[in-house]
Amino acid sequence: xxxxxxxxxxxxxxxxxxxxxxxxxxxxxxxxxxxxxxxxxxxxxxxxxxxxxxxxxxxxxxxxxxxxxxxxxxxxxxxxxxxxxxxxxxxxxxxxxxxxxxxxxxxxxxxxxxxxxxxxxxxxxxxxxxxxxxxxxxxxxxxxxxxxxxxxxxxxxxxxxxxxxxxxxxxxxxxxxxxxxxxxxxxxxxxxxxxxxxxxxxxxxxxxxxxxxxxxxxxxxxxxxxxxxxxxxxxxxxxxxxxxxxxxxxxxxxxxxxxxxxxxxxxxxxxxxxxxxxxxxxxxxxxxxxxxxxxxxxxxxxxxxxxxxxxxxxxxxxxxxxxxxxxxxxxxxxxxxxxxxxxxxxxxxxxxxxxxxxxxxxxxxxxxxxxxxxxxxxxxxxxxxxxxxxxxxxxxxxxxxxxxxxxxxxxxxxxxxxxxxxxxxxxxxxxxxxxxxxxxxxxxxxxxxxxxxxxxxxxxxxxxxxxxxxxxxxxxxxxxxxxxxxxxxxxxxxxxxxxxxxxxxxxxxxxxxxxxxxxxxxxxxxxxxxxxxxxxxxxxxxxxxxxxxxxxxxxxxxxxxxxxxxxxxxxxxxxxxxxxxxxxxxxxxxxxxxxxxxxxxxxxxxxxxxxxxxxxxxxxxxxxxxxxxxxxxxxxxxxxxxxxxxxxxxxxxxxxxxxxxxxxxxxxxxxxxxxxxxxxxxxxxxxxxxxxxxxxx
Ligand code: IVH
Numbered sequence: 001x002x003x004x005x006x007x008x009x010x011x012x013x014x015x016x017x018x019x020x021x022x023x024x025x026x027x028x029x030x031x032x033x034x035x036x037x038x039x040x041x042x043x044x045x046x047x048x049x050x051x052x053x054x055x056x057x058x059x060x061x062x063x064x065x066x067x068x069x070x071x072x073x074x075x076x077x078x079x080x081x082x083x084x085x086x087x088x089x090x091x092x093x094x095x096x097x098x099x100x101x102x103x104x105x106x107x108x109x110x111x112x113x114x115x116x117x118x119x120x121x122x123x124x125x126x127x128x129x130x131x132x133x134x135x136x137x138x139x140x141x142x143x144x145x146x147x148x149x150x151x152x153x154x155x156x157x158x159x160x161x162x163x164x165x166x167x168x169x170x171x172x173x174x175x176x177x178x179x180x181x182x183x184x185x186x187x188x189x190x191x192x193x194x195x196x197x198x199x200x201x202x203x204x205x206x207x208x209x210x211x212x213x214x215x216x217x218x219x220x221x222x223x224x225x226x227x228x229x230x231x232x233x234x235x236x237x238x239x240x241x242x243x244x245x246x247x248x249x250x251x252x253x254x255x256x257x258x259x260x261x262x263x264x265x266x267x268x269x270x271x272x273x274x275x276x277x278x279x280x281x282x283x284x285x286x287x288x289x290x291x292x293x294x295x296x297x298x299x300x301x302x303x304x305x306x307x308x309x310x311x312x313x314x315x316x317x318x319x320x321x322x323x324x325x326x327x328x329x330x331x332x333x334x335x336x337x338x339x340x341x342x343x344x345x346x347x348x349x350x351x352x353x354x355x356x357x358x359x360x361x362x363x364x365x366x367x368x369x370x371x372x373x374x375x376x377x378x379x380x381x382x383x384x385x386x387x388x389x390x391x392x393x394x395x396x397x398x399x400x401x402x403x404x405x406x407x408x409x410x411x412x413x414x415x416x417x418x419x420x421x422x423x424x425x426x427x428x429x430x431x432x433x434x435x436x437x438x439x440x441x442x443x444x445x446x447x448x449x450x451x452x453x454x455x456x457x458x459x460x461x462x463x464x465x466x467x468x469x470x471x472x473x474x475x476x477x478x479x480x481x482x483x484x485x486x487x488x489x490x491x492x493x494x495x496x497x498x499x500x501x502x503x504x505x506x507x508x509x510x511x512x513x514x515x516x517x518x519x520x521x522x523x524x525x526x527x528x529x530x531x532x533x534x535x536x537x538x539x540x541x542x543x544x545x546x547x548x549x550x551x552x553x554x555x556x557x558x559x560x561x562x563x564x565x566x567x568x569x570x571x572x573x574x575x576x577x578x579x580x581x582x583x584x585x586x587x588x589x590x591x592x593x594x595x596x597x598x599x600x601x602x603x604x605x606x607x608x609x610x611x612x613x614x615x616x617x618x619x620x621x622x623x624x625x626x627x628x629x630x631x632x633x634x635x636x637x638x639x640x641x642x643x644x645x646x647x648x649x650x651x652x653x654x655x656x657x658x659x660x661x662x663x664x665x666x667x668x669x670x671x672x673x674x675x676x677x678x679x680x681x682x683x684x685x686x687x688x689x690x691x692x693x694x695x696x697x
Contacts, residue, residue, distance in 0.1 A: 006051045013044040017060045018160055022250040038669050045670065058131045058159040061670065071211070072145035075136035078230045081122055081172060082141060083305055084288065084312040090267055093289060096311050097263035100291065103300055103308070110293045112266040113239050114273060115257045117286035117312050118224050119201050120176030121208055123151065126229070127169040130161040137208065147208050151175065153217035155666060158250035165249045170229025173251075176282040177204040180624060180659050181220025183384070191527045193334040195423045198359050198386065200283045212557075212571075220659070224282070225251040228294075238292045255280065259292055274315050281659070286314040319378045319388060320353075322346040326371055327358065327402060329409045331433035333441050333522055335425035337405065337415060339364060341375075341387055348377055348385070356385040360422045361404040368392075372399040408433070429585055432462045435469070438522050442470040446528045446630060447520035448509040452502035456486055457495070470520070471589065474510075474596050478503040510596075513603035514541055518577075521589070525576040528630075529645035533568045534577060536642075540601045542590065545581035550574040566671070568648040613684050614641030618650040620668070623657030625678055635685045647673055655681045 001009070017040055020032055041061070048055040087093065104110070122138035135151035137144040151157060154175065161169065177185070182200040189196045197203035207219040225246050228236075236242035240259060247253045256273065260266035270287045277284045291297070291309040300308040326342040339358040346353055356377060358364055367390060369375065374391040404424070408415055413428030426434060439458040443450035450473070453461075461467040464484075466476060478499045487493030512520075515535035519528045526534070537549045544550070553567050553574035580586040593599065619641045621629050632655075633643045647654055647668045654668035654675045665675050682688040 001047075001050075003051065006047055007054045010044065010047050010051065010054045010056070013040055013047070014056050014059055014160070016040060017044065018158065018250070021060065021155065022158065038672065041669050042672060056160075060159065060666075072147060072209075074139075074143050075124075075134065075146045076143050077124060077136070077138070077141065080141045081124060081138040081144070082302060082307055084117075084310055085303075085306045086286070086312045086314055088314050088316070093267055093270070093311065093313060094263055096289070100300075104296060105299060108293075108296060110291050110296055111238075112260045112263070113257055113290045113292045114260065114266055114269040115226060115254045115288045115290070116224075116273060116277075116280060116282075116284045117288045117314075118174040118176055118226075118254075119283040119285040120174040120204050120223075121201070122172065123147075123175045123223065124170060124172050124229055125151070125157065125225070127161055127165070127171075127232075129167055130163070130165050130169075132157070132159045145209075149213045150208050150210065150216040153213050154221050154223055156222050156252045161249050166232035169232030171225045171233070171246060171251060172227040172229050173223055173225035174282075175204060175208065175221055175223045176200065177207065178220045178222060178281045178659060179283060180281070184624070185219065186384075188527065192530075193332065193336070193522065193524045195336065195360065195421065196357075198363065214557075214571075222281070223252050224254050226254060226288075236294055238294055239290055240292055242294065270313055277315065286312050288312050318349055319376045320346045320348040321374055321391065322353075322377055324369065324371055324373050324375050324387070327364070327369075329405055331408060331410050331426055331431060331437070333434055333437035334524055335408075335427060335431065335434050336423045337361075337408070337426060339404070341369075343375075343377065346377060349379055353377060353385045356387055358387065361424055362422055364402055364404065368401070370395070370399045370402050372396070430468060435467070436462045439467060439470050439473075441522050442473075442520045444520075446516070448505075448512055448516060450502060450505040450509060452498045452505060457484075457502075460484060460486060469589075469592075471592050471596065473506050474598075476503075476506075510598050512600060514538065514600040515603060517541060517600035518544075521580070523576050523580045525570070525572040527645075529633075529643060530570055530573045532643065533570075533645055534573065535602050537569065538602060540599050542594065542599050544577060545587075545590065547578070550578050554578075566648055568644060568646060568650070570646065612638065612640035613686070614639040614652075617641040617652035618644045618648065619653045619655060619681075620644050620647050620651050620673075621655050621657070623655075623660035625655070625657040632681070632685075635687065639685055647671055653681070653684075 017037070020037055044059070045061050048059065048061060087096070100110070124134075124136045124138070124144070125132060126134040126136075132152070133148070134146060135148045135157075136146050139145060152159065177200040179200055182197065182203050185203055186196040197206060203219075204221060207216055207221060210216050226243070228242060233242060236245065240257075243253050243257070256276065258269035258272070260269050266289055270289065273287050289311045291300075297307065297309050302308055323344040324341055325344055328340045328342055330338045330340055332338060339361070341356040341358050343354050343356060358369065363369075367387065369387060369390055374394040375387045376389045376391070378386055378388040406415065407413065408426035408428060408431055410433035411426065411428050411431040413426055413431055415424050416427045417424050428434075436458050439453065439462065440455060442448060443453035443458070453473075467473065481499040481502075482494065482496050484495040484499070485492045486495045513535065515528075515532040518526060518535055518541070519531035534544075534550070538544060538547060550569065553569045553571055556565055556567055557571045581590060614636055617640070619636050621632055621643065625632065636643050641652075644651055649671055651668065651671065651673045654665060654673050655678060656665055656675050657678055668675050676684075679688065
């Protein structure tokens with residue numbers, strides 16, 4: 001291709017891909033087939049490689065390849081990003097209306113707009129020459145952080161604007177984490193033995209602060225644009241008109257809004273919106289009432305804190321009052337101390353709740369939560385019970401501040417807060433609570449599957465000092481164990497034959513494949529799927545210390561731009577595995593394993609089906625699926641496929657469940673992976689539900 005021709009072809013492809021992204025992600029009405037989109041994407045990648053001089057820095061192909069950032073540069077907001085005055089009563093809205101009547105020039109007429117108030121992180125997006133050049137958090141309103149690299153990974157945010165948009169434009173809005181994405185993120189953090197987030201807003205803020213855009217790209221973030229910035233928005237008569245233009249230019253805008261000509265109508269709209277508050281993918285923490293006529297804003301002006309043309313109305317939260325009976329501090333398998341609120345049982349949004357996580361010591365201290373307090377209970381992300389404030393007026397003198405344990409509540413050993421972490425950990429490797437949890441994990445279904453080793457037995461083995469390390473299971477005297485009393489107090493019951501079942505399962509574990517062993521070992525950041533990816537790249541357990549493959553993953557992460565390759569192993573996981581086998585415990589663990597005659601090897605490929613619809617196919621599962629992932633994983637393996645945790649060149653199918661994060665499908669498309677839905681997967685696996693034949697009546 002001639003150079004000039006390549007240039008215009010690249011420009012056309014960029015524009016066309018951006019246009020289709022907008023149709024797909026913002027307007028939810030794709031107009032071309034996935035395969036056609038893929039072809040364009042691949043052509044663009046190829047042309048950009050051949051003619052790098054024409055590669056647009058905003059090309060849709062560079063979205064997730066940002067290199068790690070050293071820190072955030074500060075950005076000054078002009079004009080400052082103000083906040084909103086809040087109110088909690090309908091009467092305050094009527095007063096706001098009366099205030100406006102007094103303040104407005106004679107004869108002024110205006111309409112109101114009602115919008116959801118999104119609970120996320122306020123963000124400014126700046127476009128120059130219709131290209132996204134900067135994204136900055138609100139910070140203190142005057143100065144925020146430049147988080148452009150991270151915000152670029154958000155698929156729904158346009159990276160370039162159409163020709164009819166102003167050359168220079170700043171828009172403002174809210175970046176949020178989707179509610180179900182938040183639940184999934186916490187599940188996976190939990191599985192990897194890491195601290196979870198308190199609510200979608202914290203998870204969103206935490207994600208935007210990450211220094212590695214690649215990790216941010218995996219977080220389910222999205223945005224709603226709802227306000228003008230400092231440039232490019234002067235020409236609009238009304239807010240509604242402006243939002244409509246934002247929508248046309250490809251910005252994601254609020255999925256719901258109403259205009260009203262009187263305050264009464266506006267209040268009715270706020271009530272209507274209140275009924276929908278649990279239905280949005282974002283967490284909504286109220287309604288925003290705005291004057292629609294932008295020409296009246298200047299005359300009204302603003303206070304130091306907020307504009308006078310808008311009010312936030314906070315709905316009475318769906319919450320329940322209850323009493324905090326106690327705080328139990330649980331010790332996880334990696335030693336993290338998690339405080340749990342023990343509550344007087346209370347009904348909230350359809351279920352009876354008696355426990356709520358308190359996350360960490362900071363949360364208790366920040367909210368000054370004390371045992372005996374009357375507290376408000378809410379559901380974070382509408383699902384997870386959480387304490388949302390203390391009724392301090394009901395506090396008596398007998399209720400004293402809560403002191404977080406300064407020693408492990410189980411072993412009494414020292415606790416430590418690691419640099420930069422909120423979590424407090426028990427650092428005694430022999431702590432019985434950690435050991436008990438590790439033992440349970442070691443024996444769990446996706447690990448070494450030792451069924452007879454349930455919670456009660458794991459407790460007893462640790463309590464009696466029979467097991468001080470999971471590997472002690474291989475040297476236990478199982479005959480003697482038959483006499484172990486596993487009954488409850490007053491109802492003795494012998495372990496009996498189950499001891500022998502356990503022995504058989506422990507023997508079987510000796511030959512379990514490397515991925516199961518690696519998962520069972522309980523290294524941070526190594527969940528079942530990640531363990532499989534790592535095992536795929538190694539022959540045996542003893543190859544892991546100092547593994548060149550893992551070292552390459554770390555080296556690759558340091559590289560920039562096109563030198564960086566897509567590797568199937570996550571950086572955090574590679575780091576953790578290398579660190580584990582370098583630690584004293586890790587060394588002793590492996591040595592002991594070898595002396596027990598165990599050096600787990602990679603699952604032999606012949607164990608996999610050699611025929612079946614998915615032979616040789618890598619499959620990545622993403623989004624919410626109607627059946628557990630582990631179930632699909634089994635079926636996929638039976639059909640000859642391999643389940644992967646991330647899309648690579650070997651991935652044939654990306655199964656996109658509900659609410660799929662954009663980055664995964666984007667990456668899949670870039671690598672030529674077919675994106676299929678759950679029904680198609682069922683068809684491939686031969687488990688599709690048959691359509692009902694005929695009518696039933
Ligand atoms: S308009 C000058 N509209 O709520 C500020 N703000 O508590 C005008 N927010 O800092 C903002 N949803 O980050 C506006 N639909 C919406 C909003 C919204 C959420 C945030 C915004 C503001 C905070 C105030």
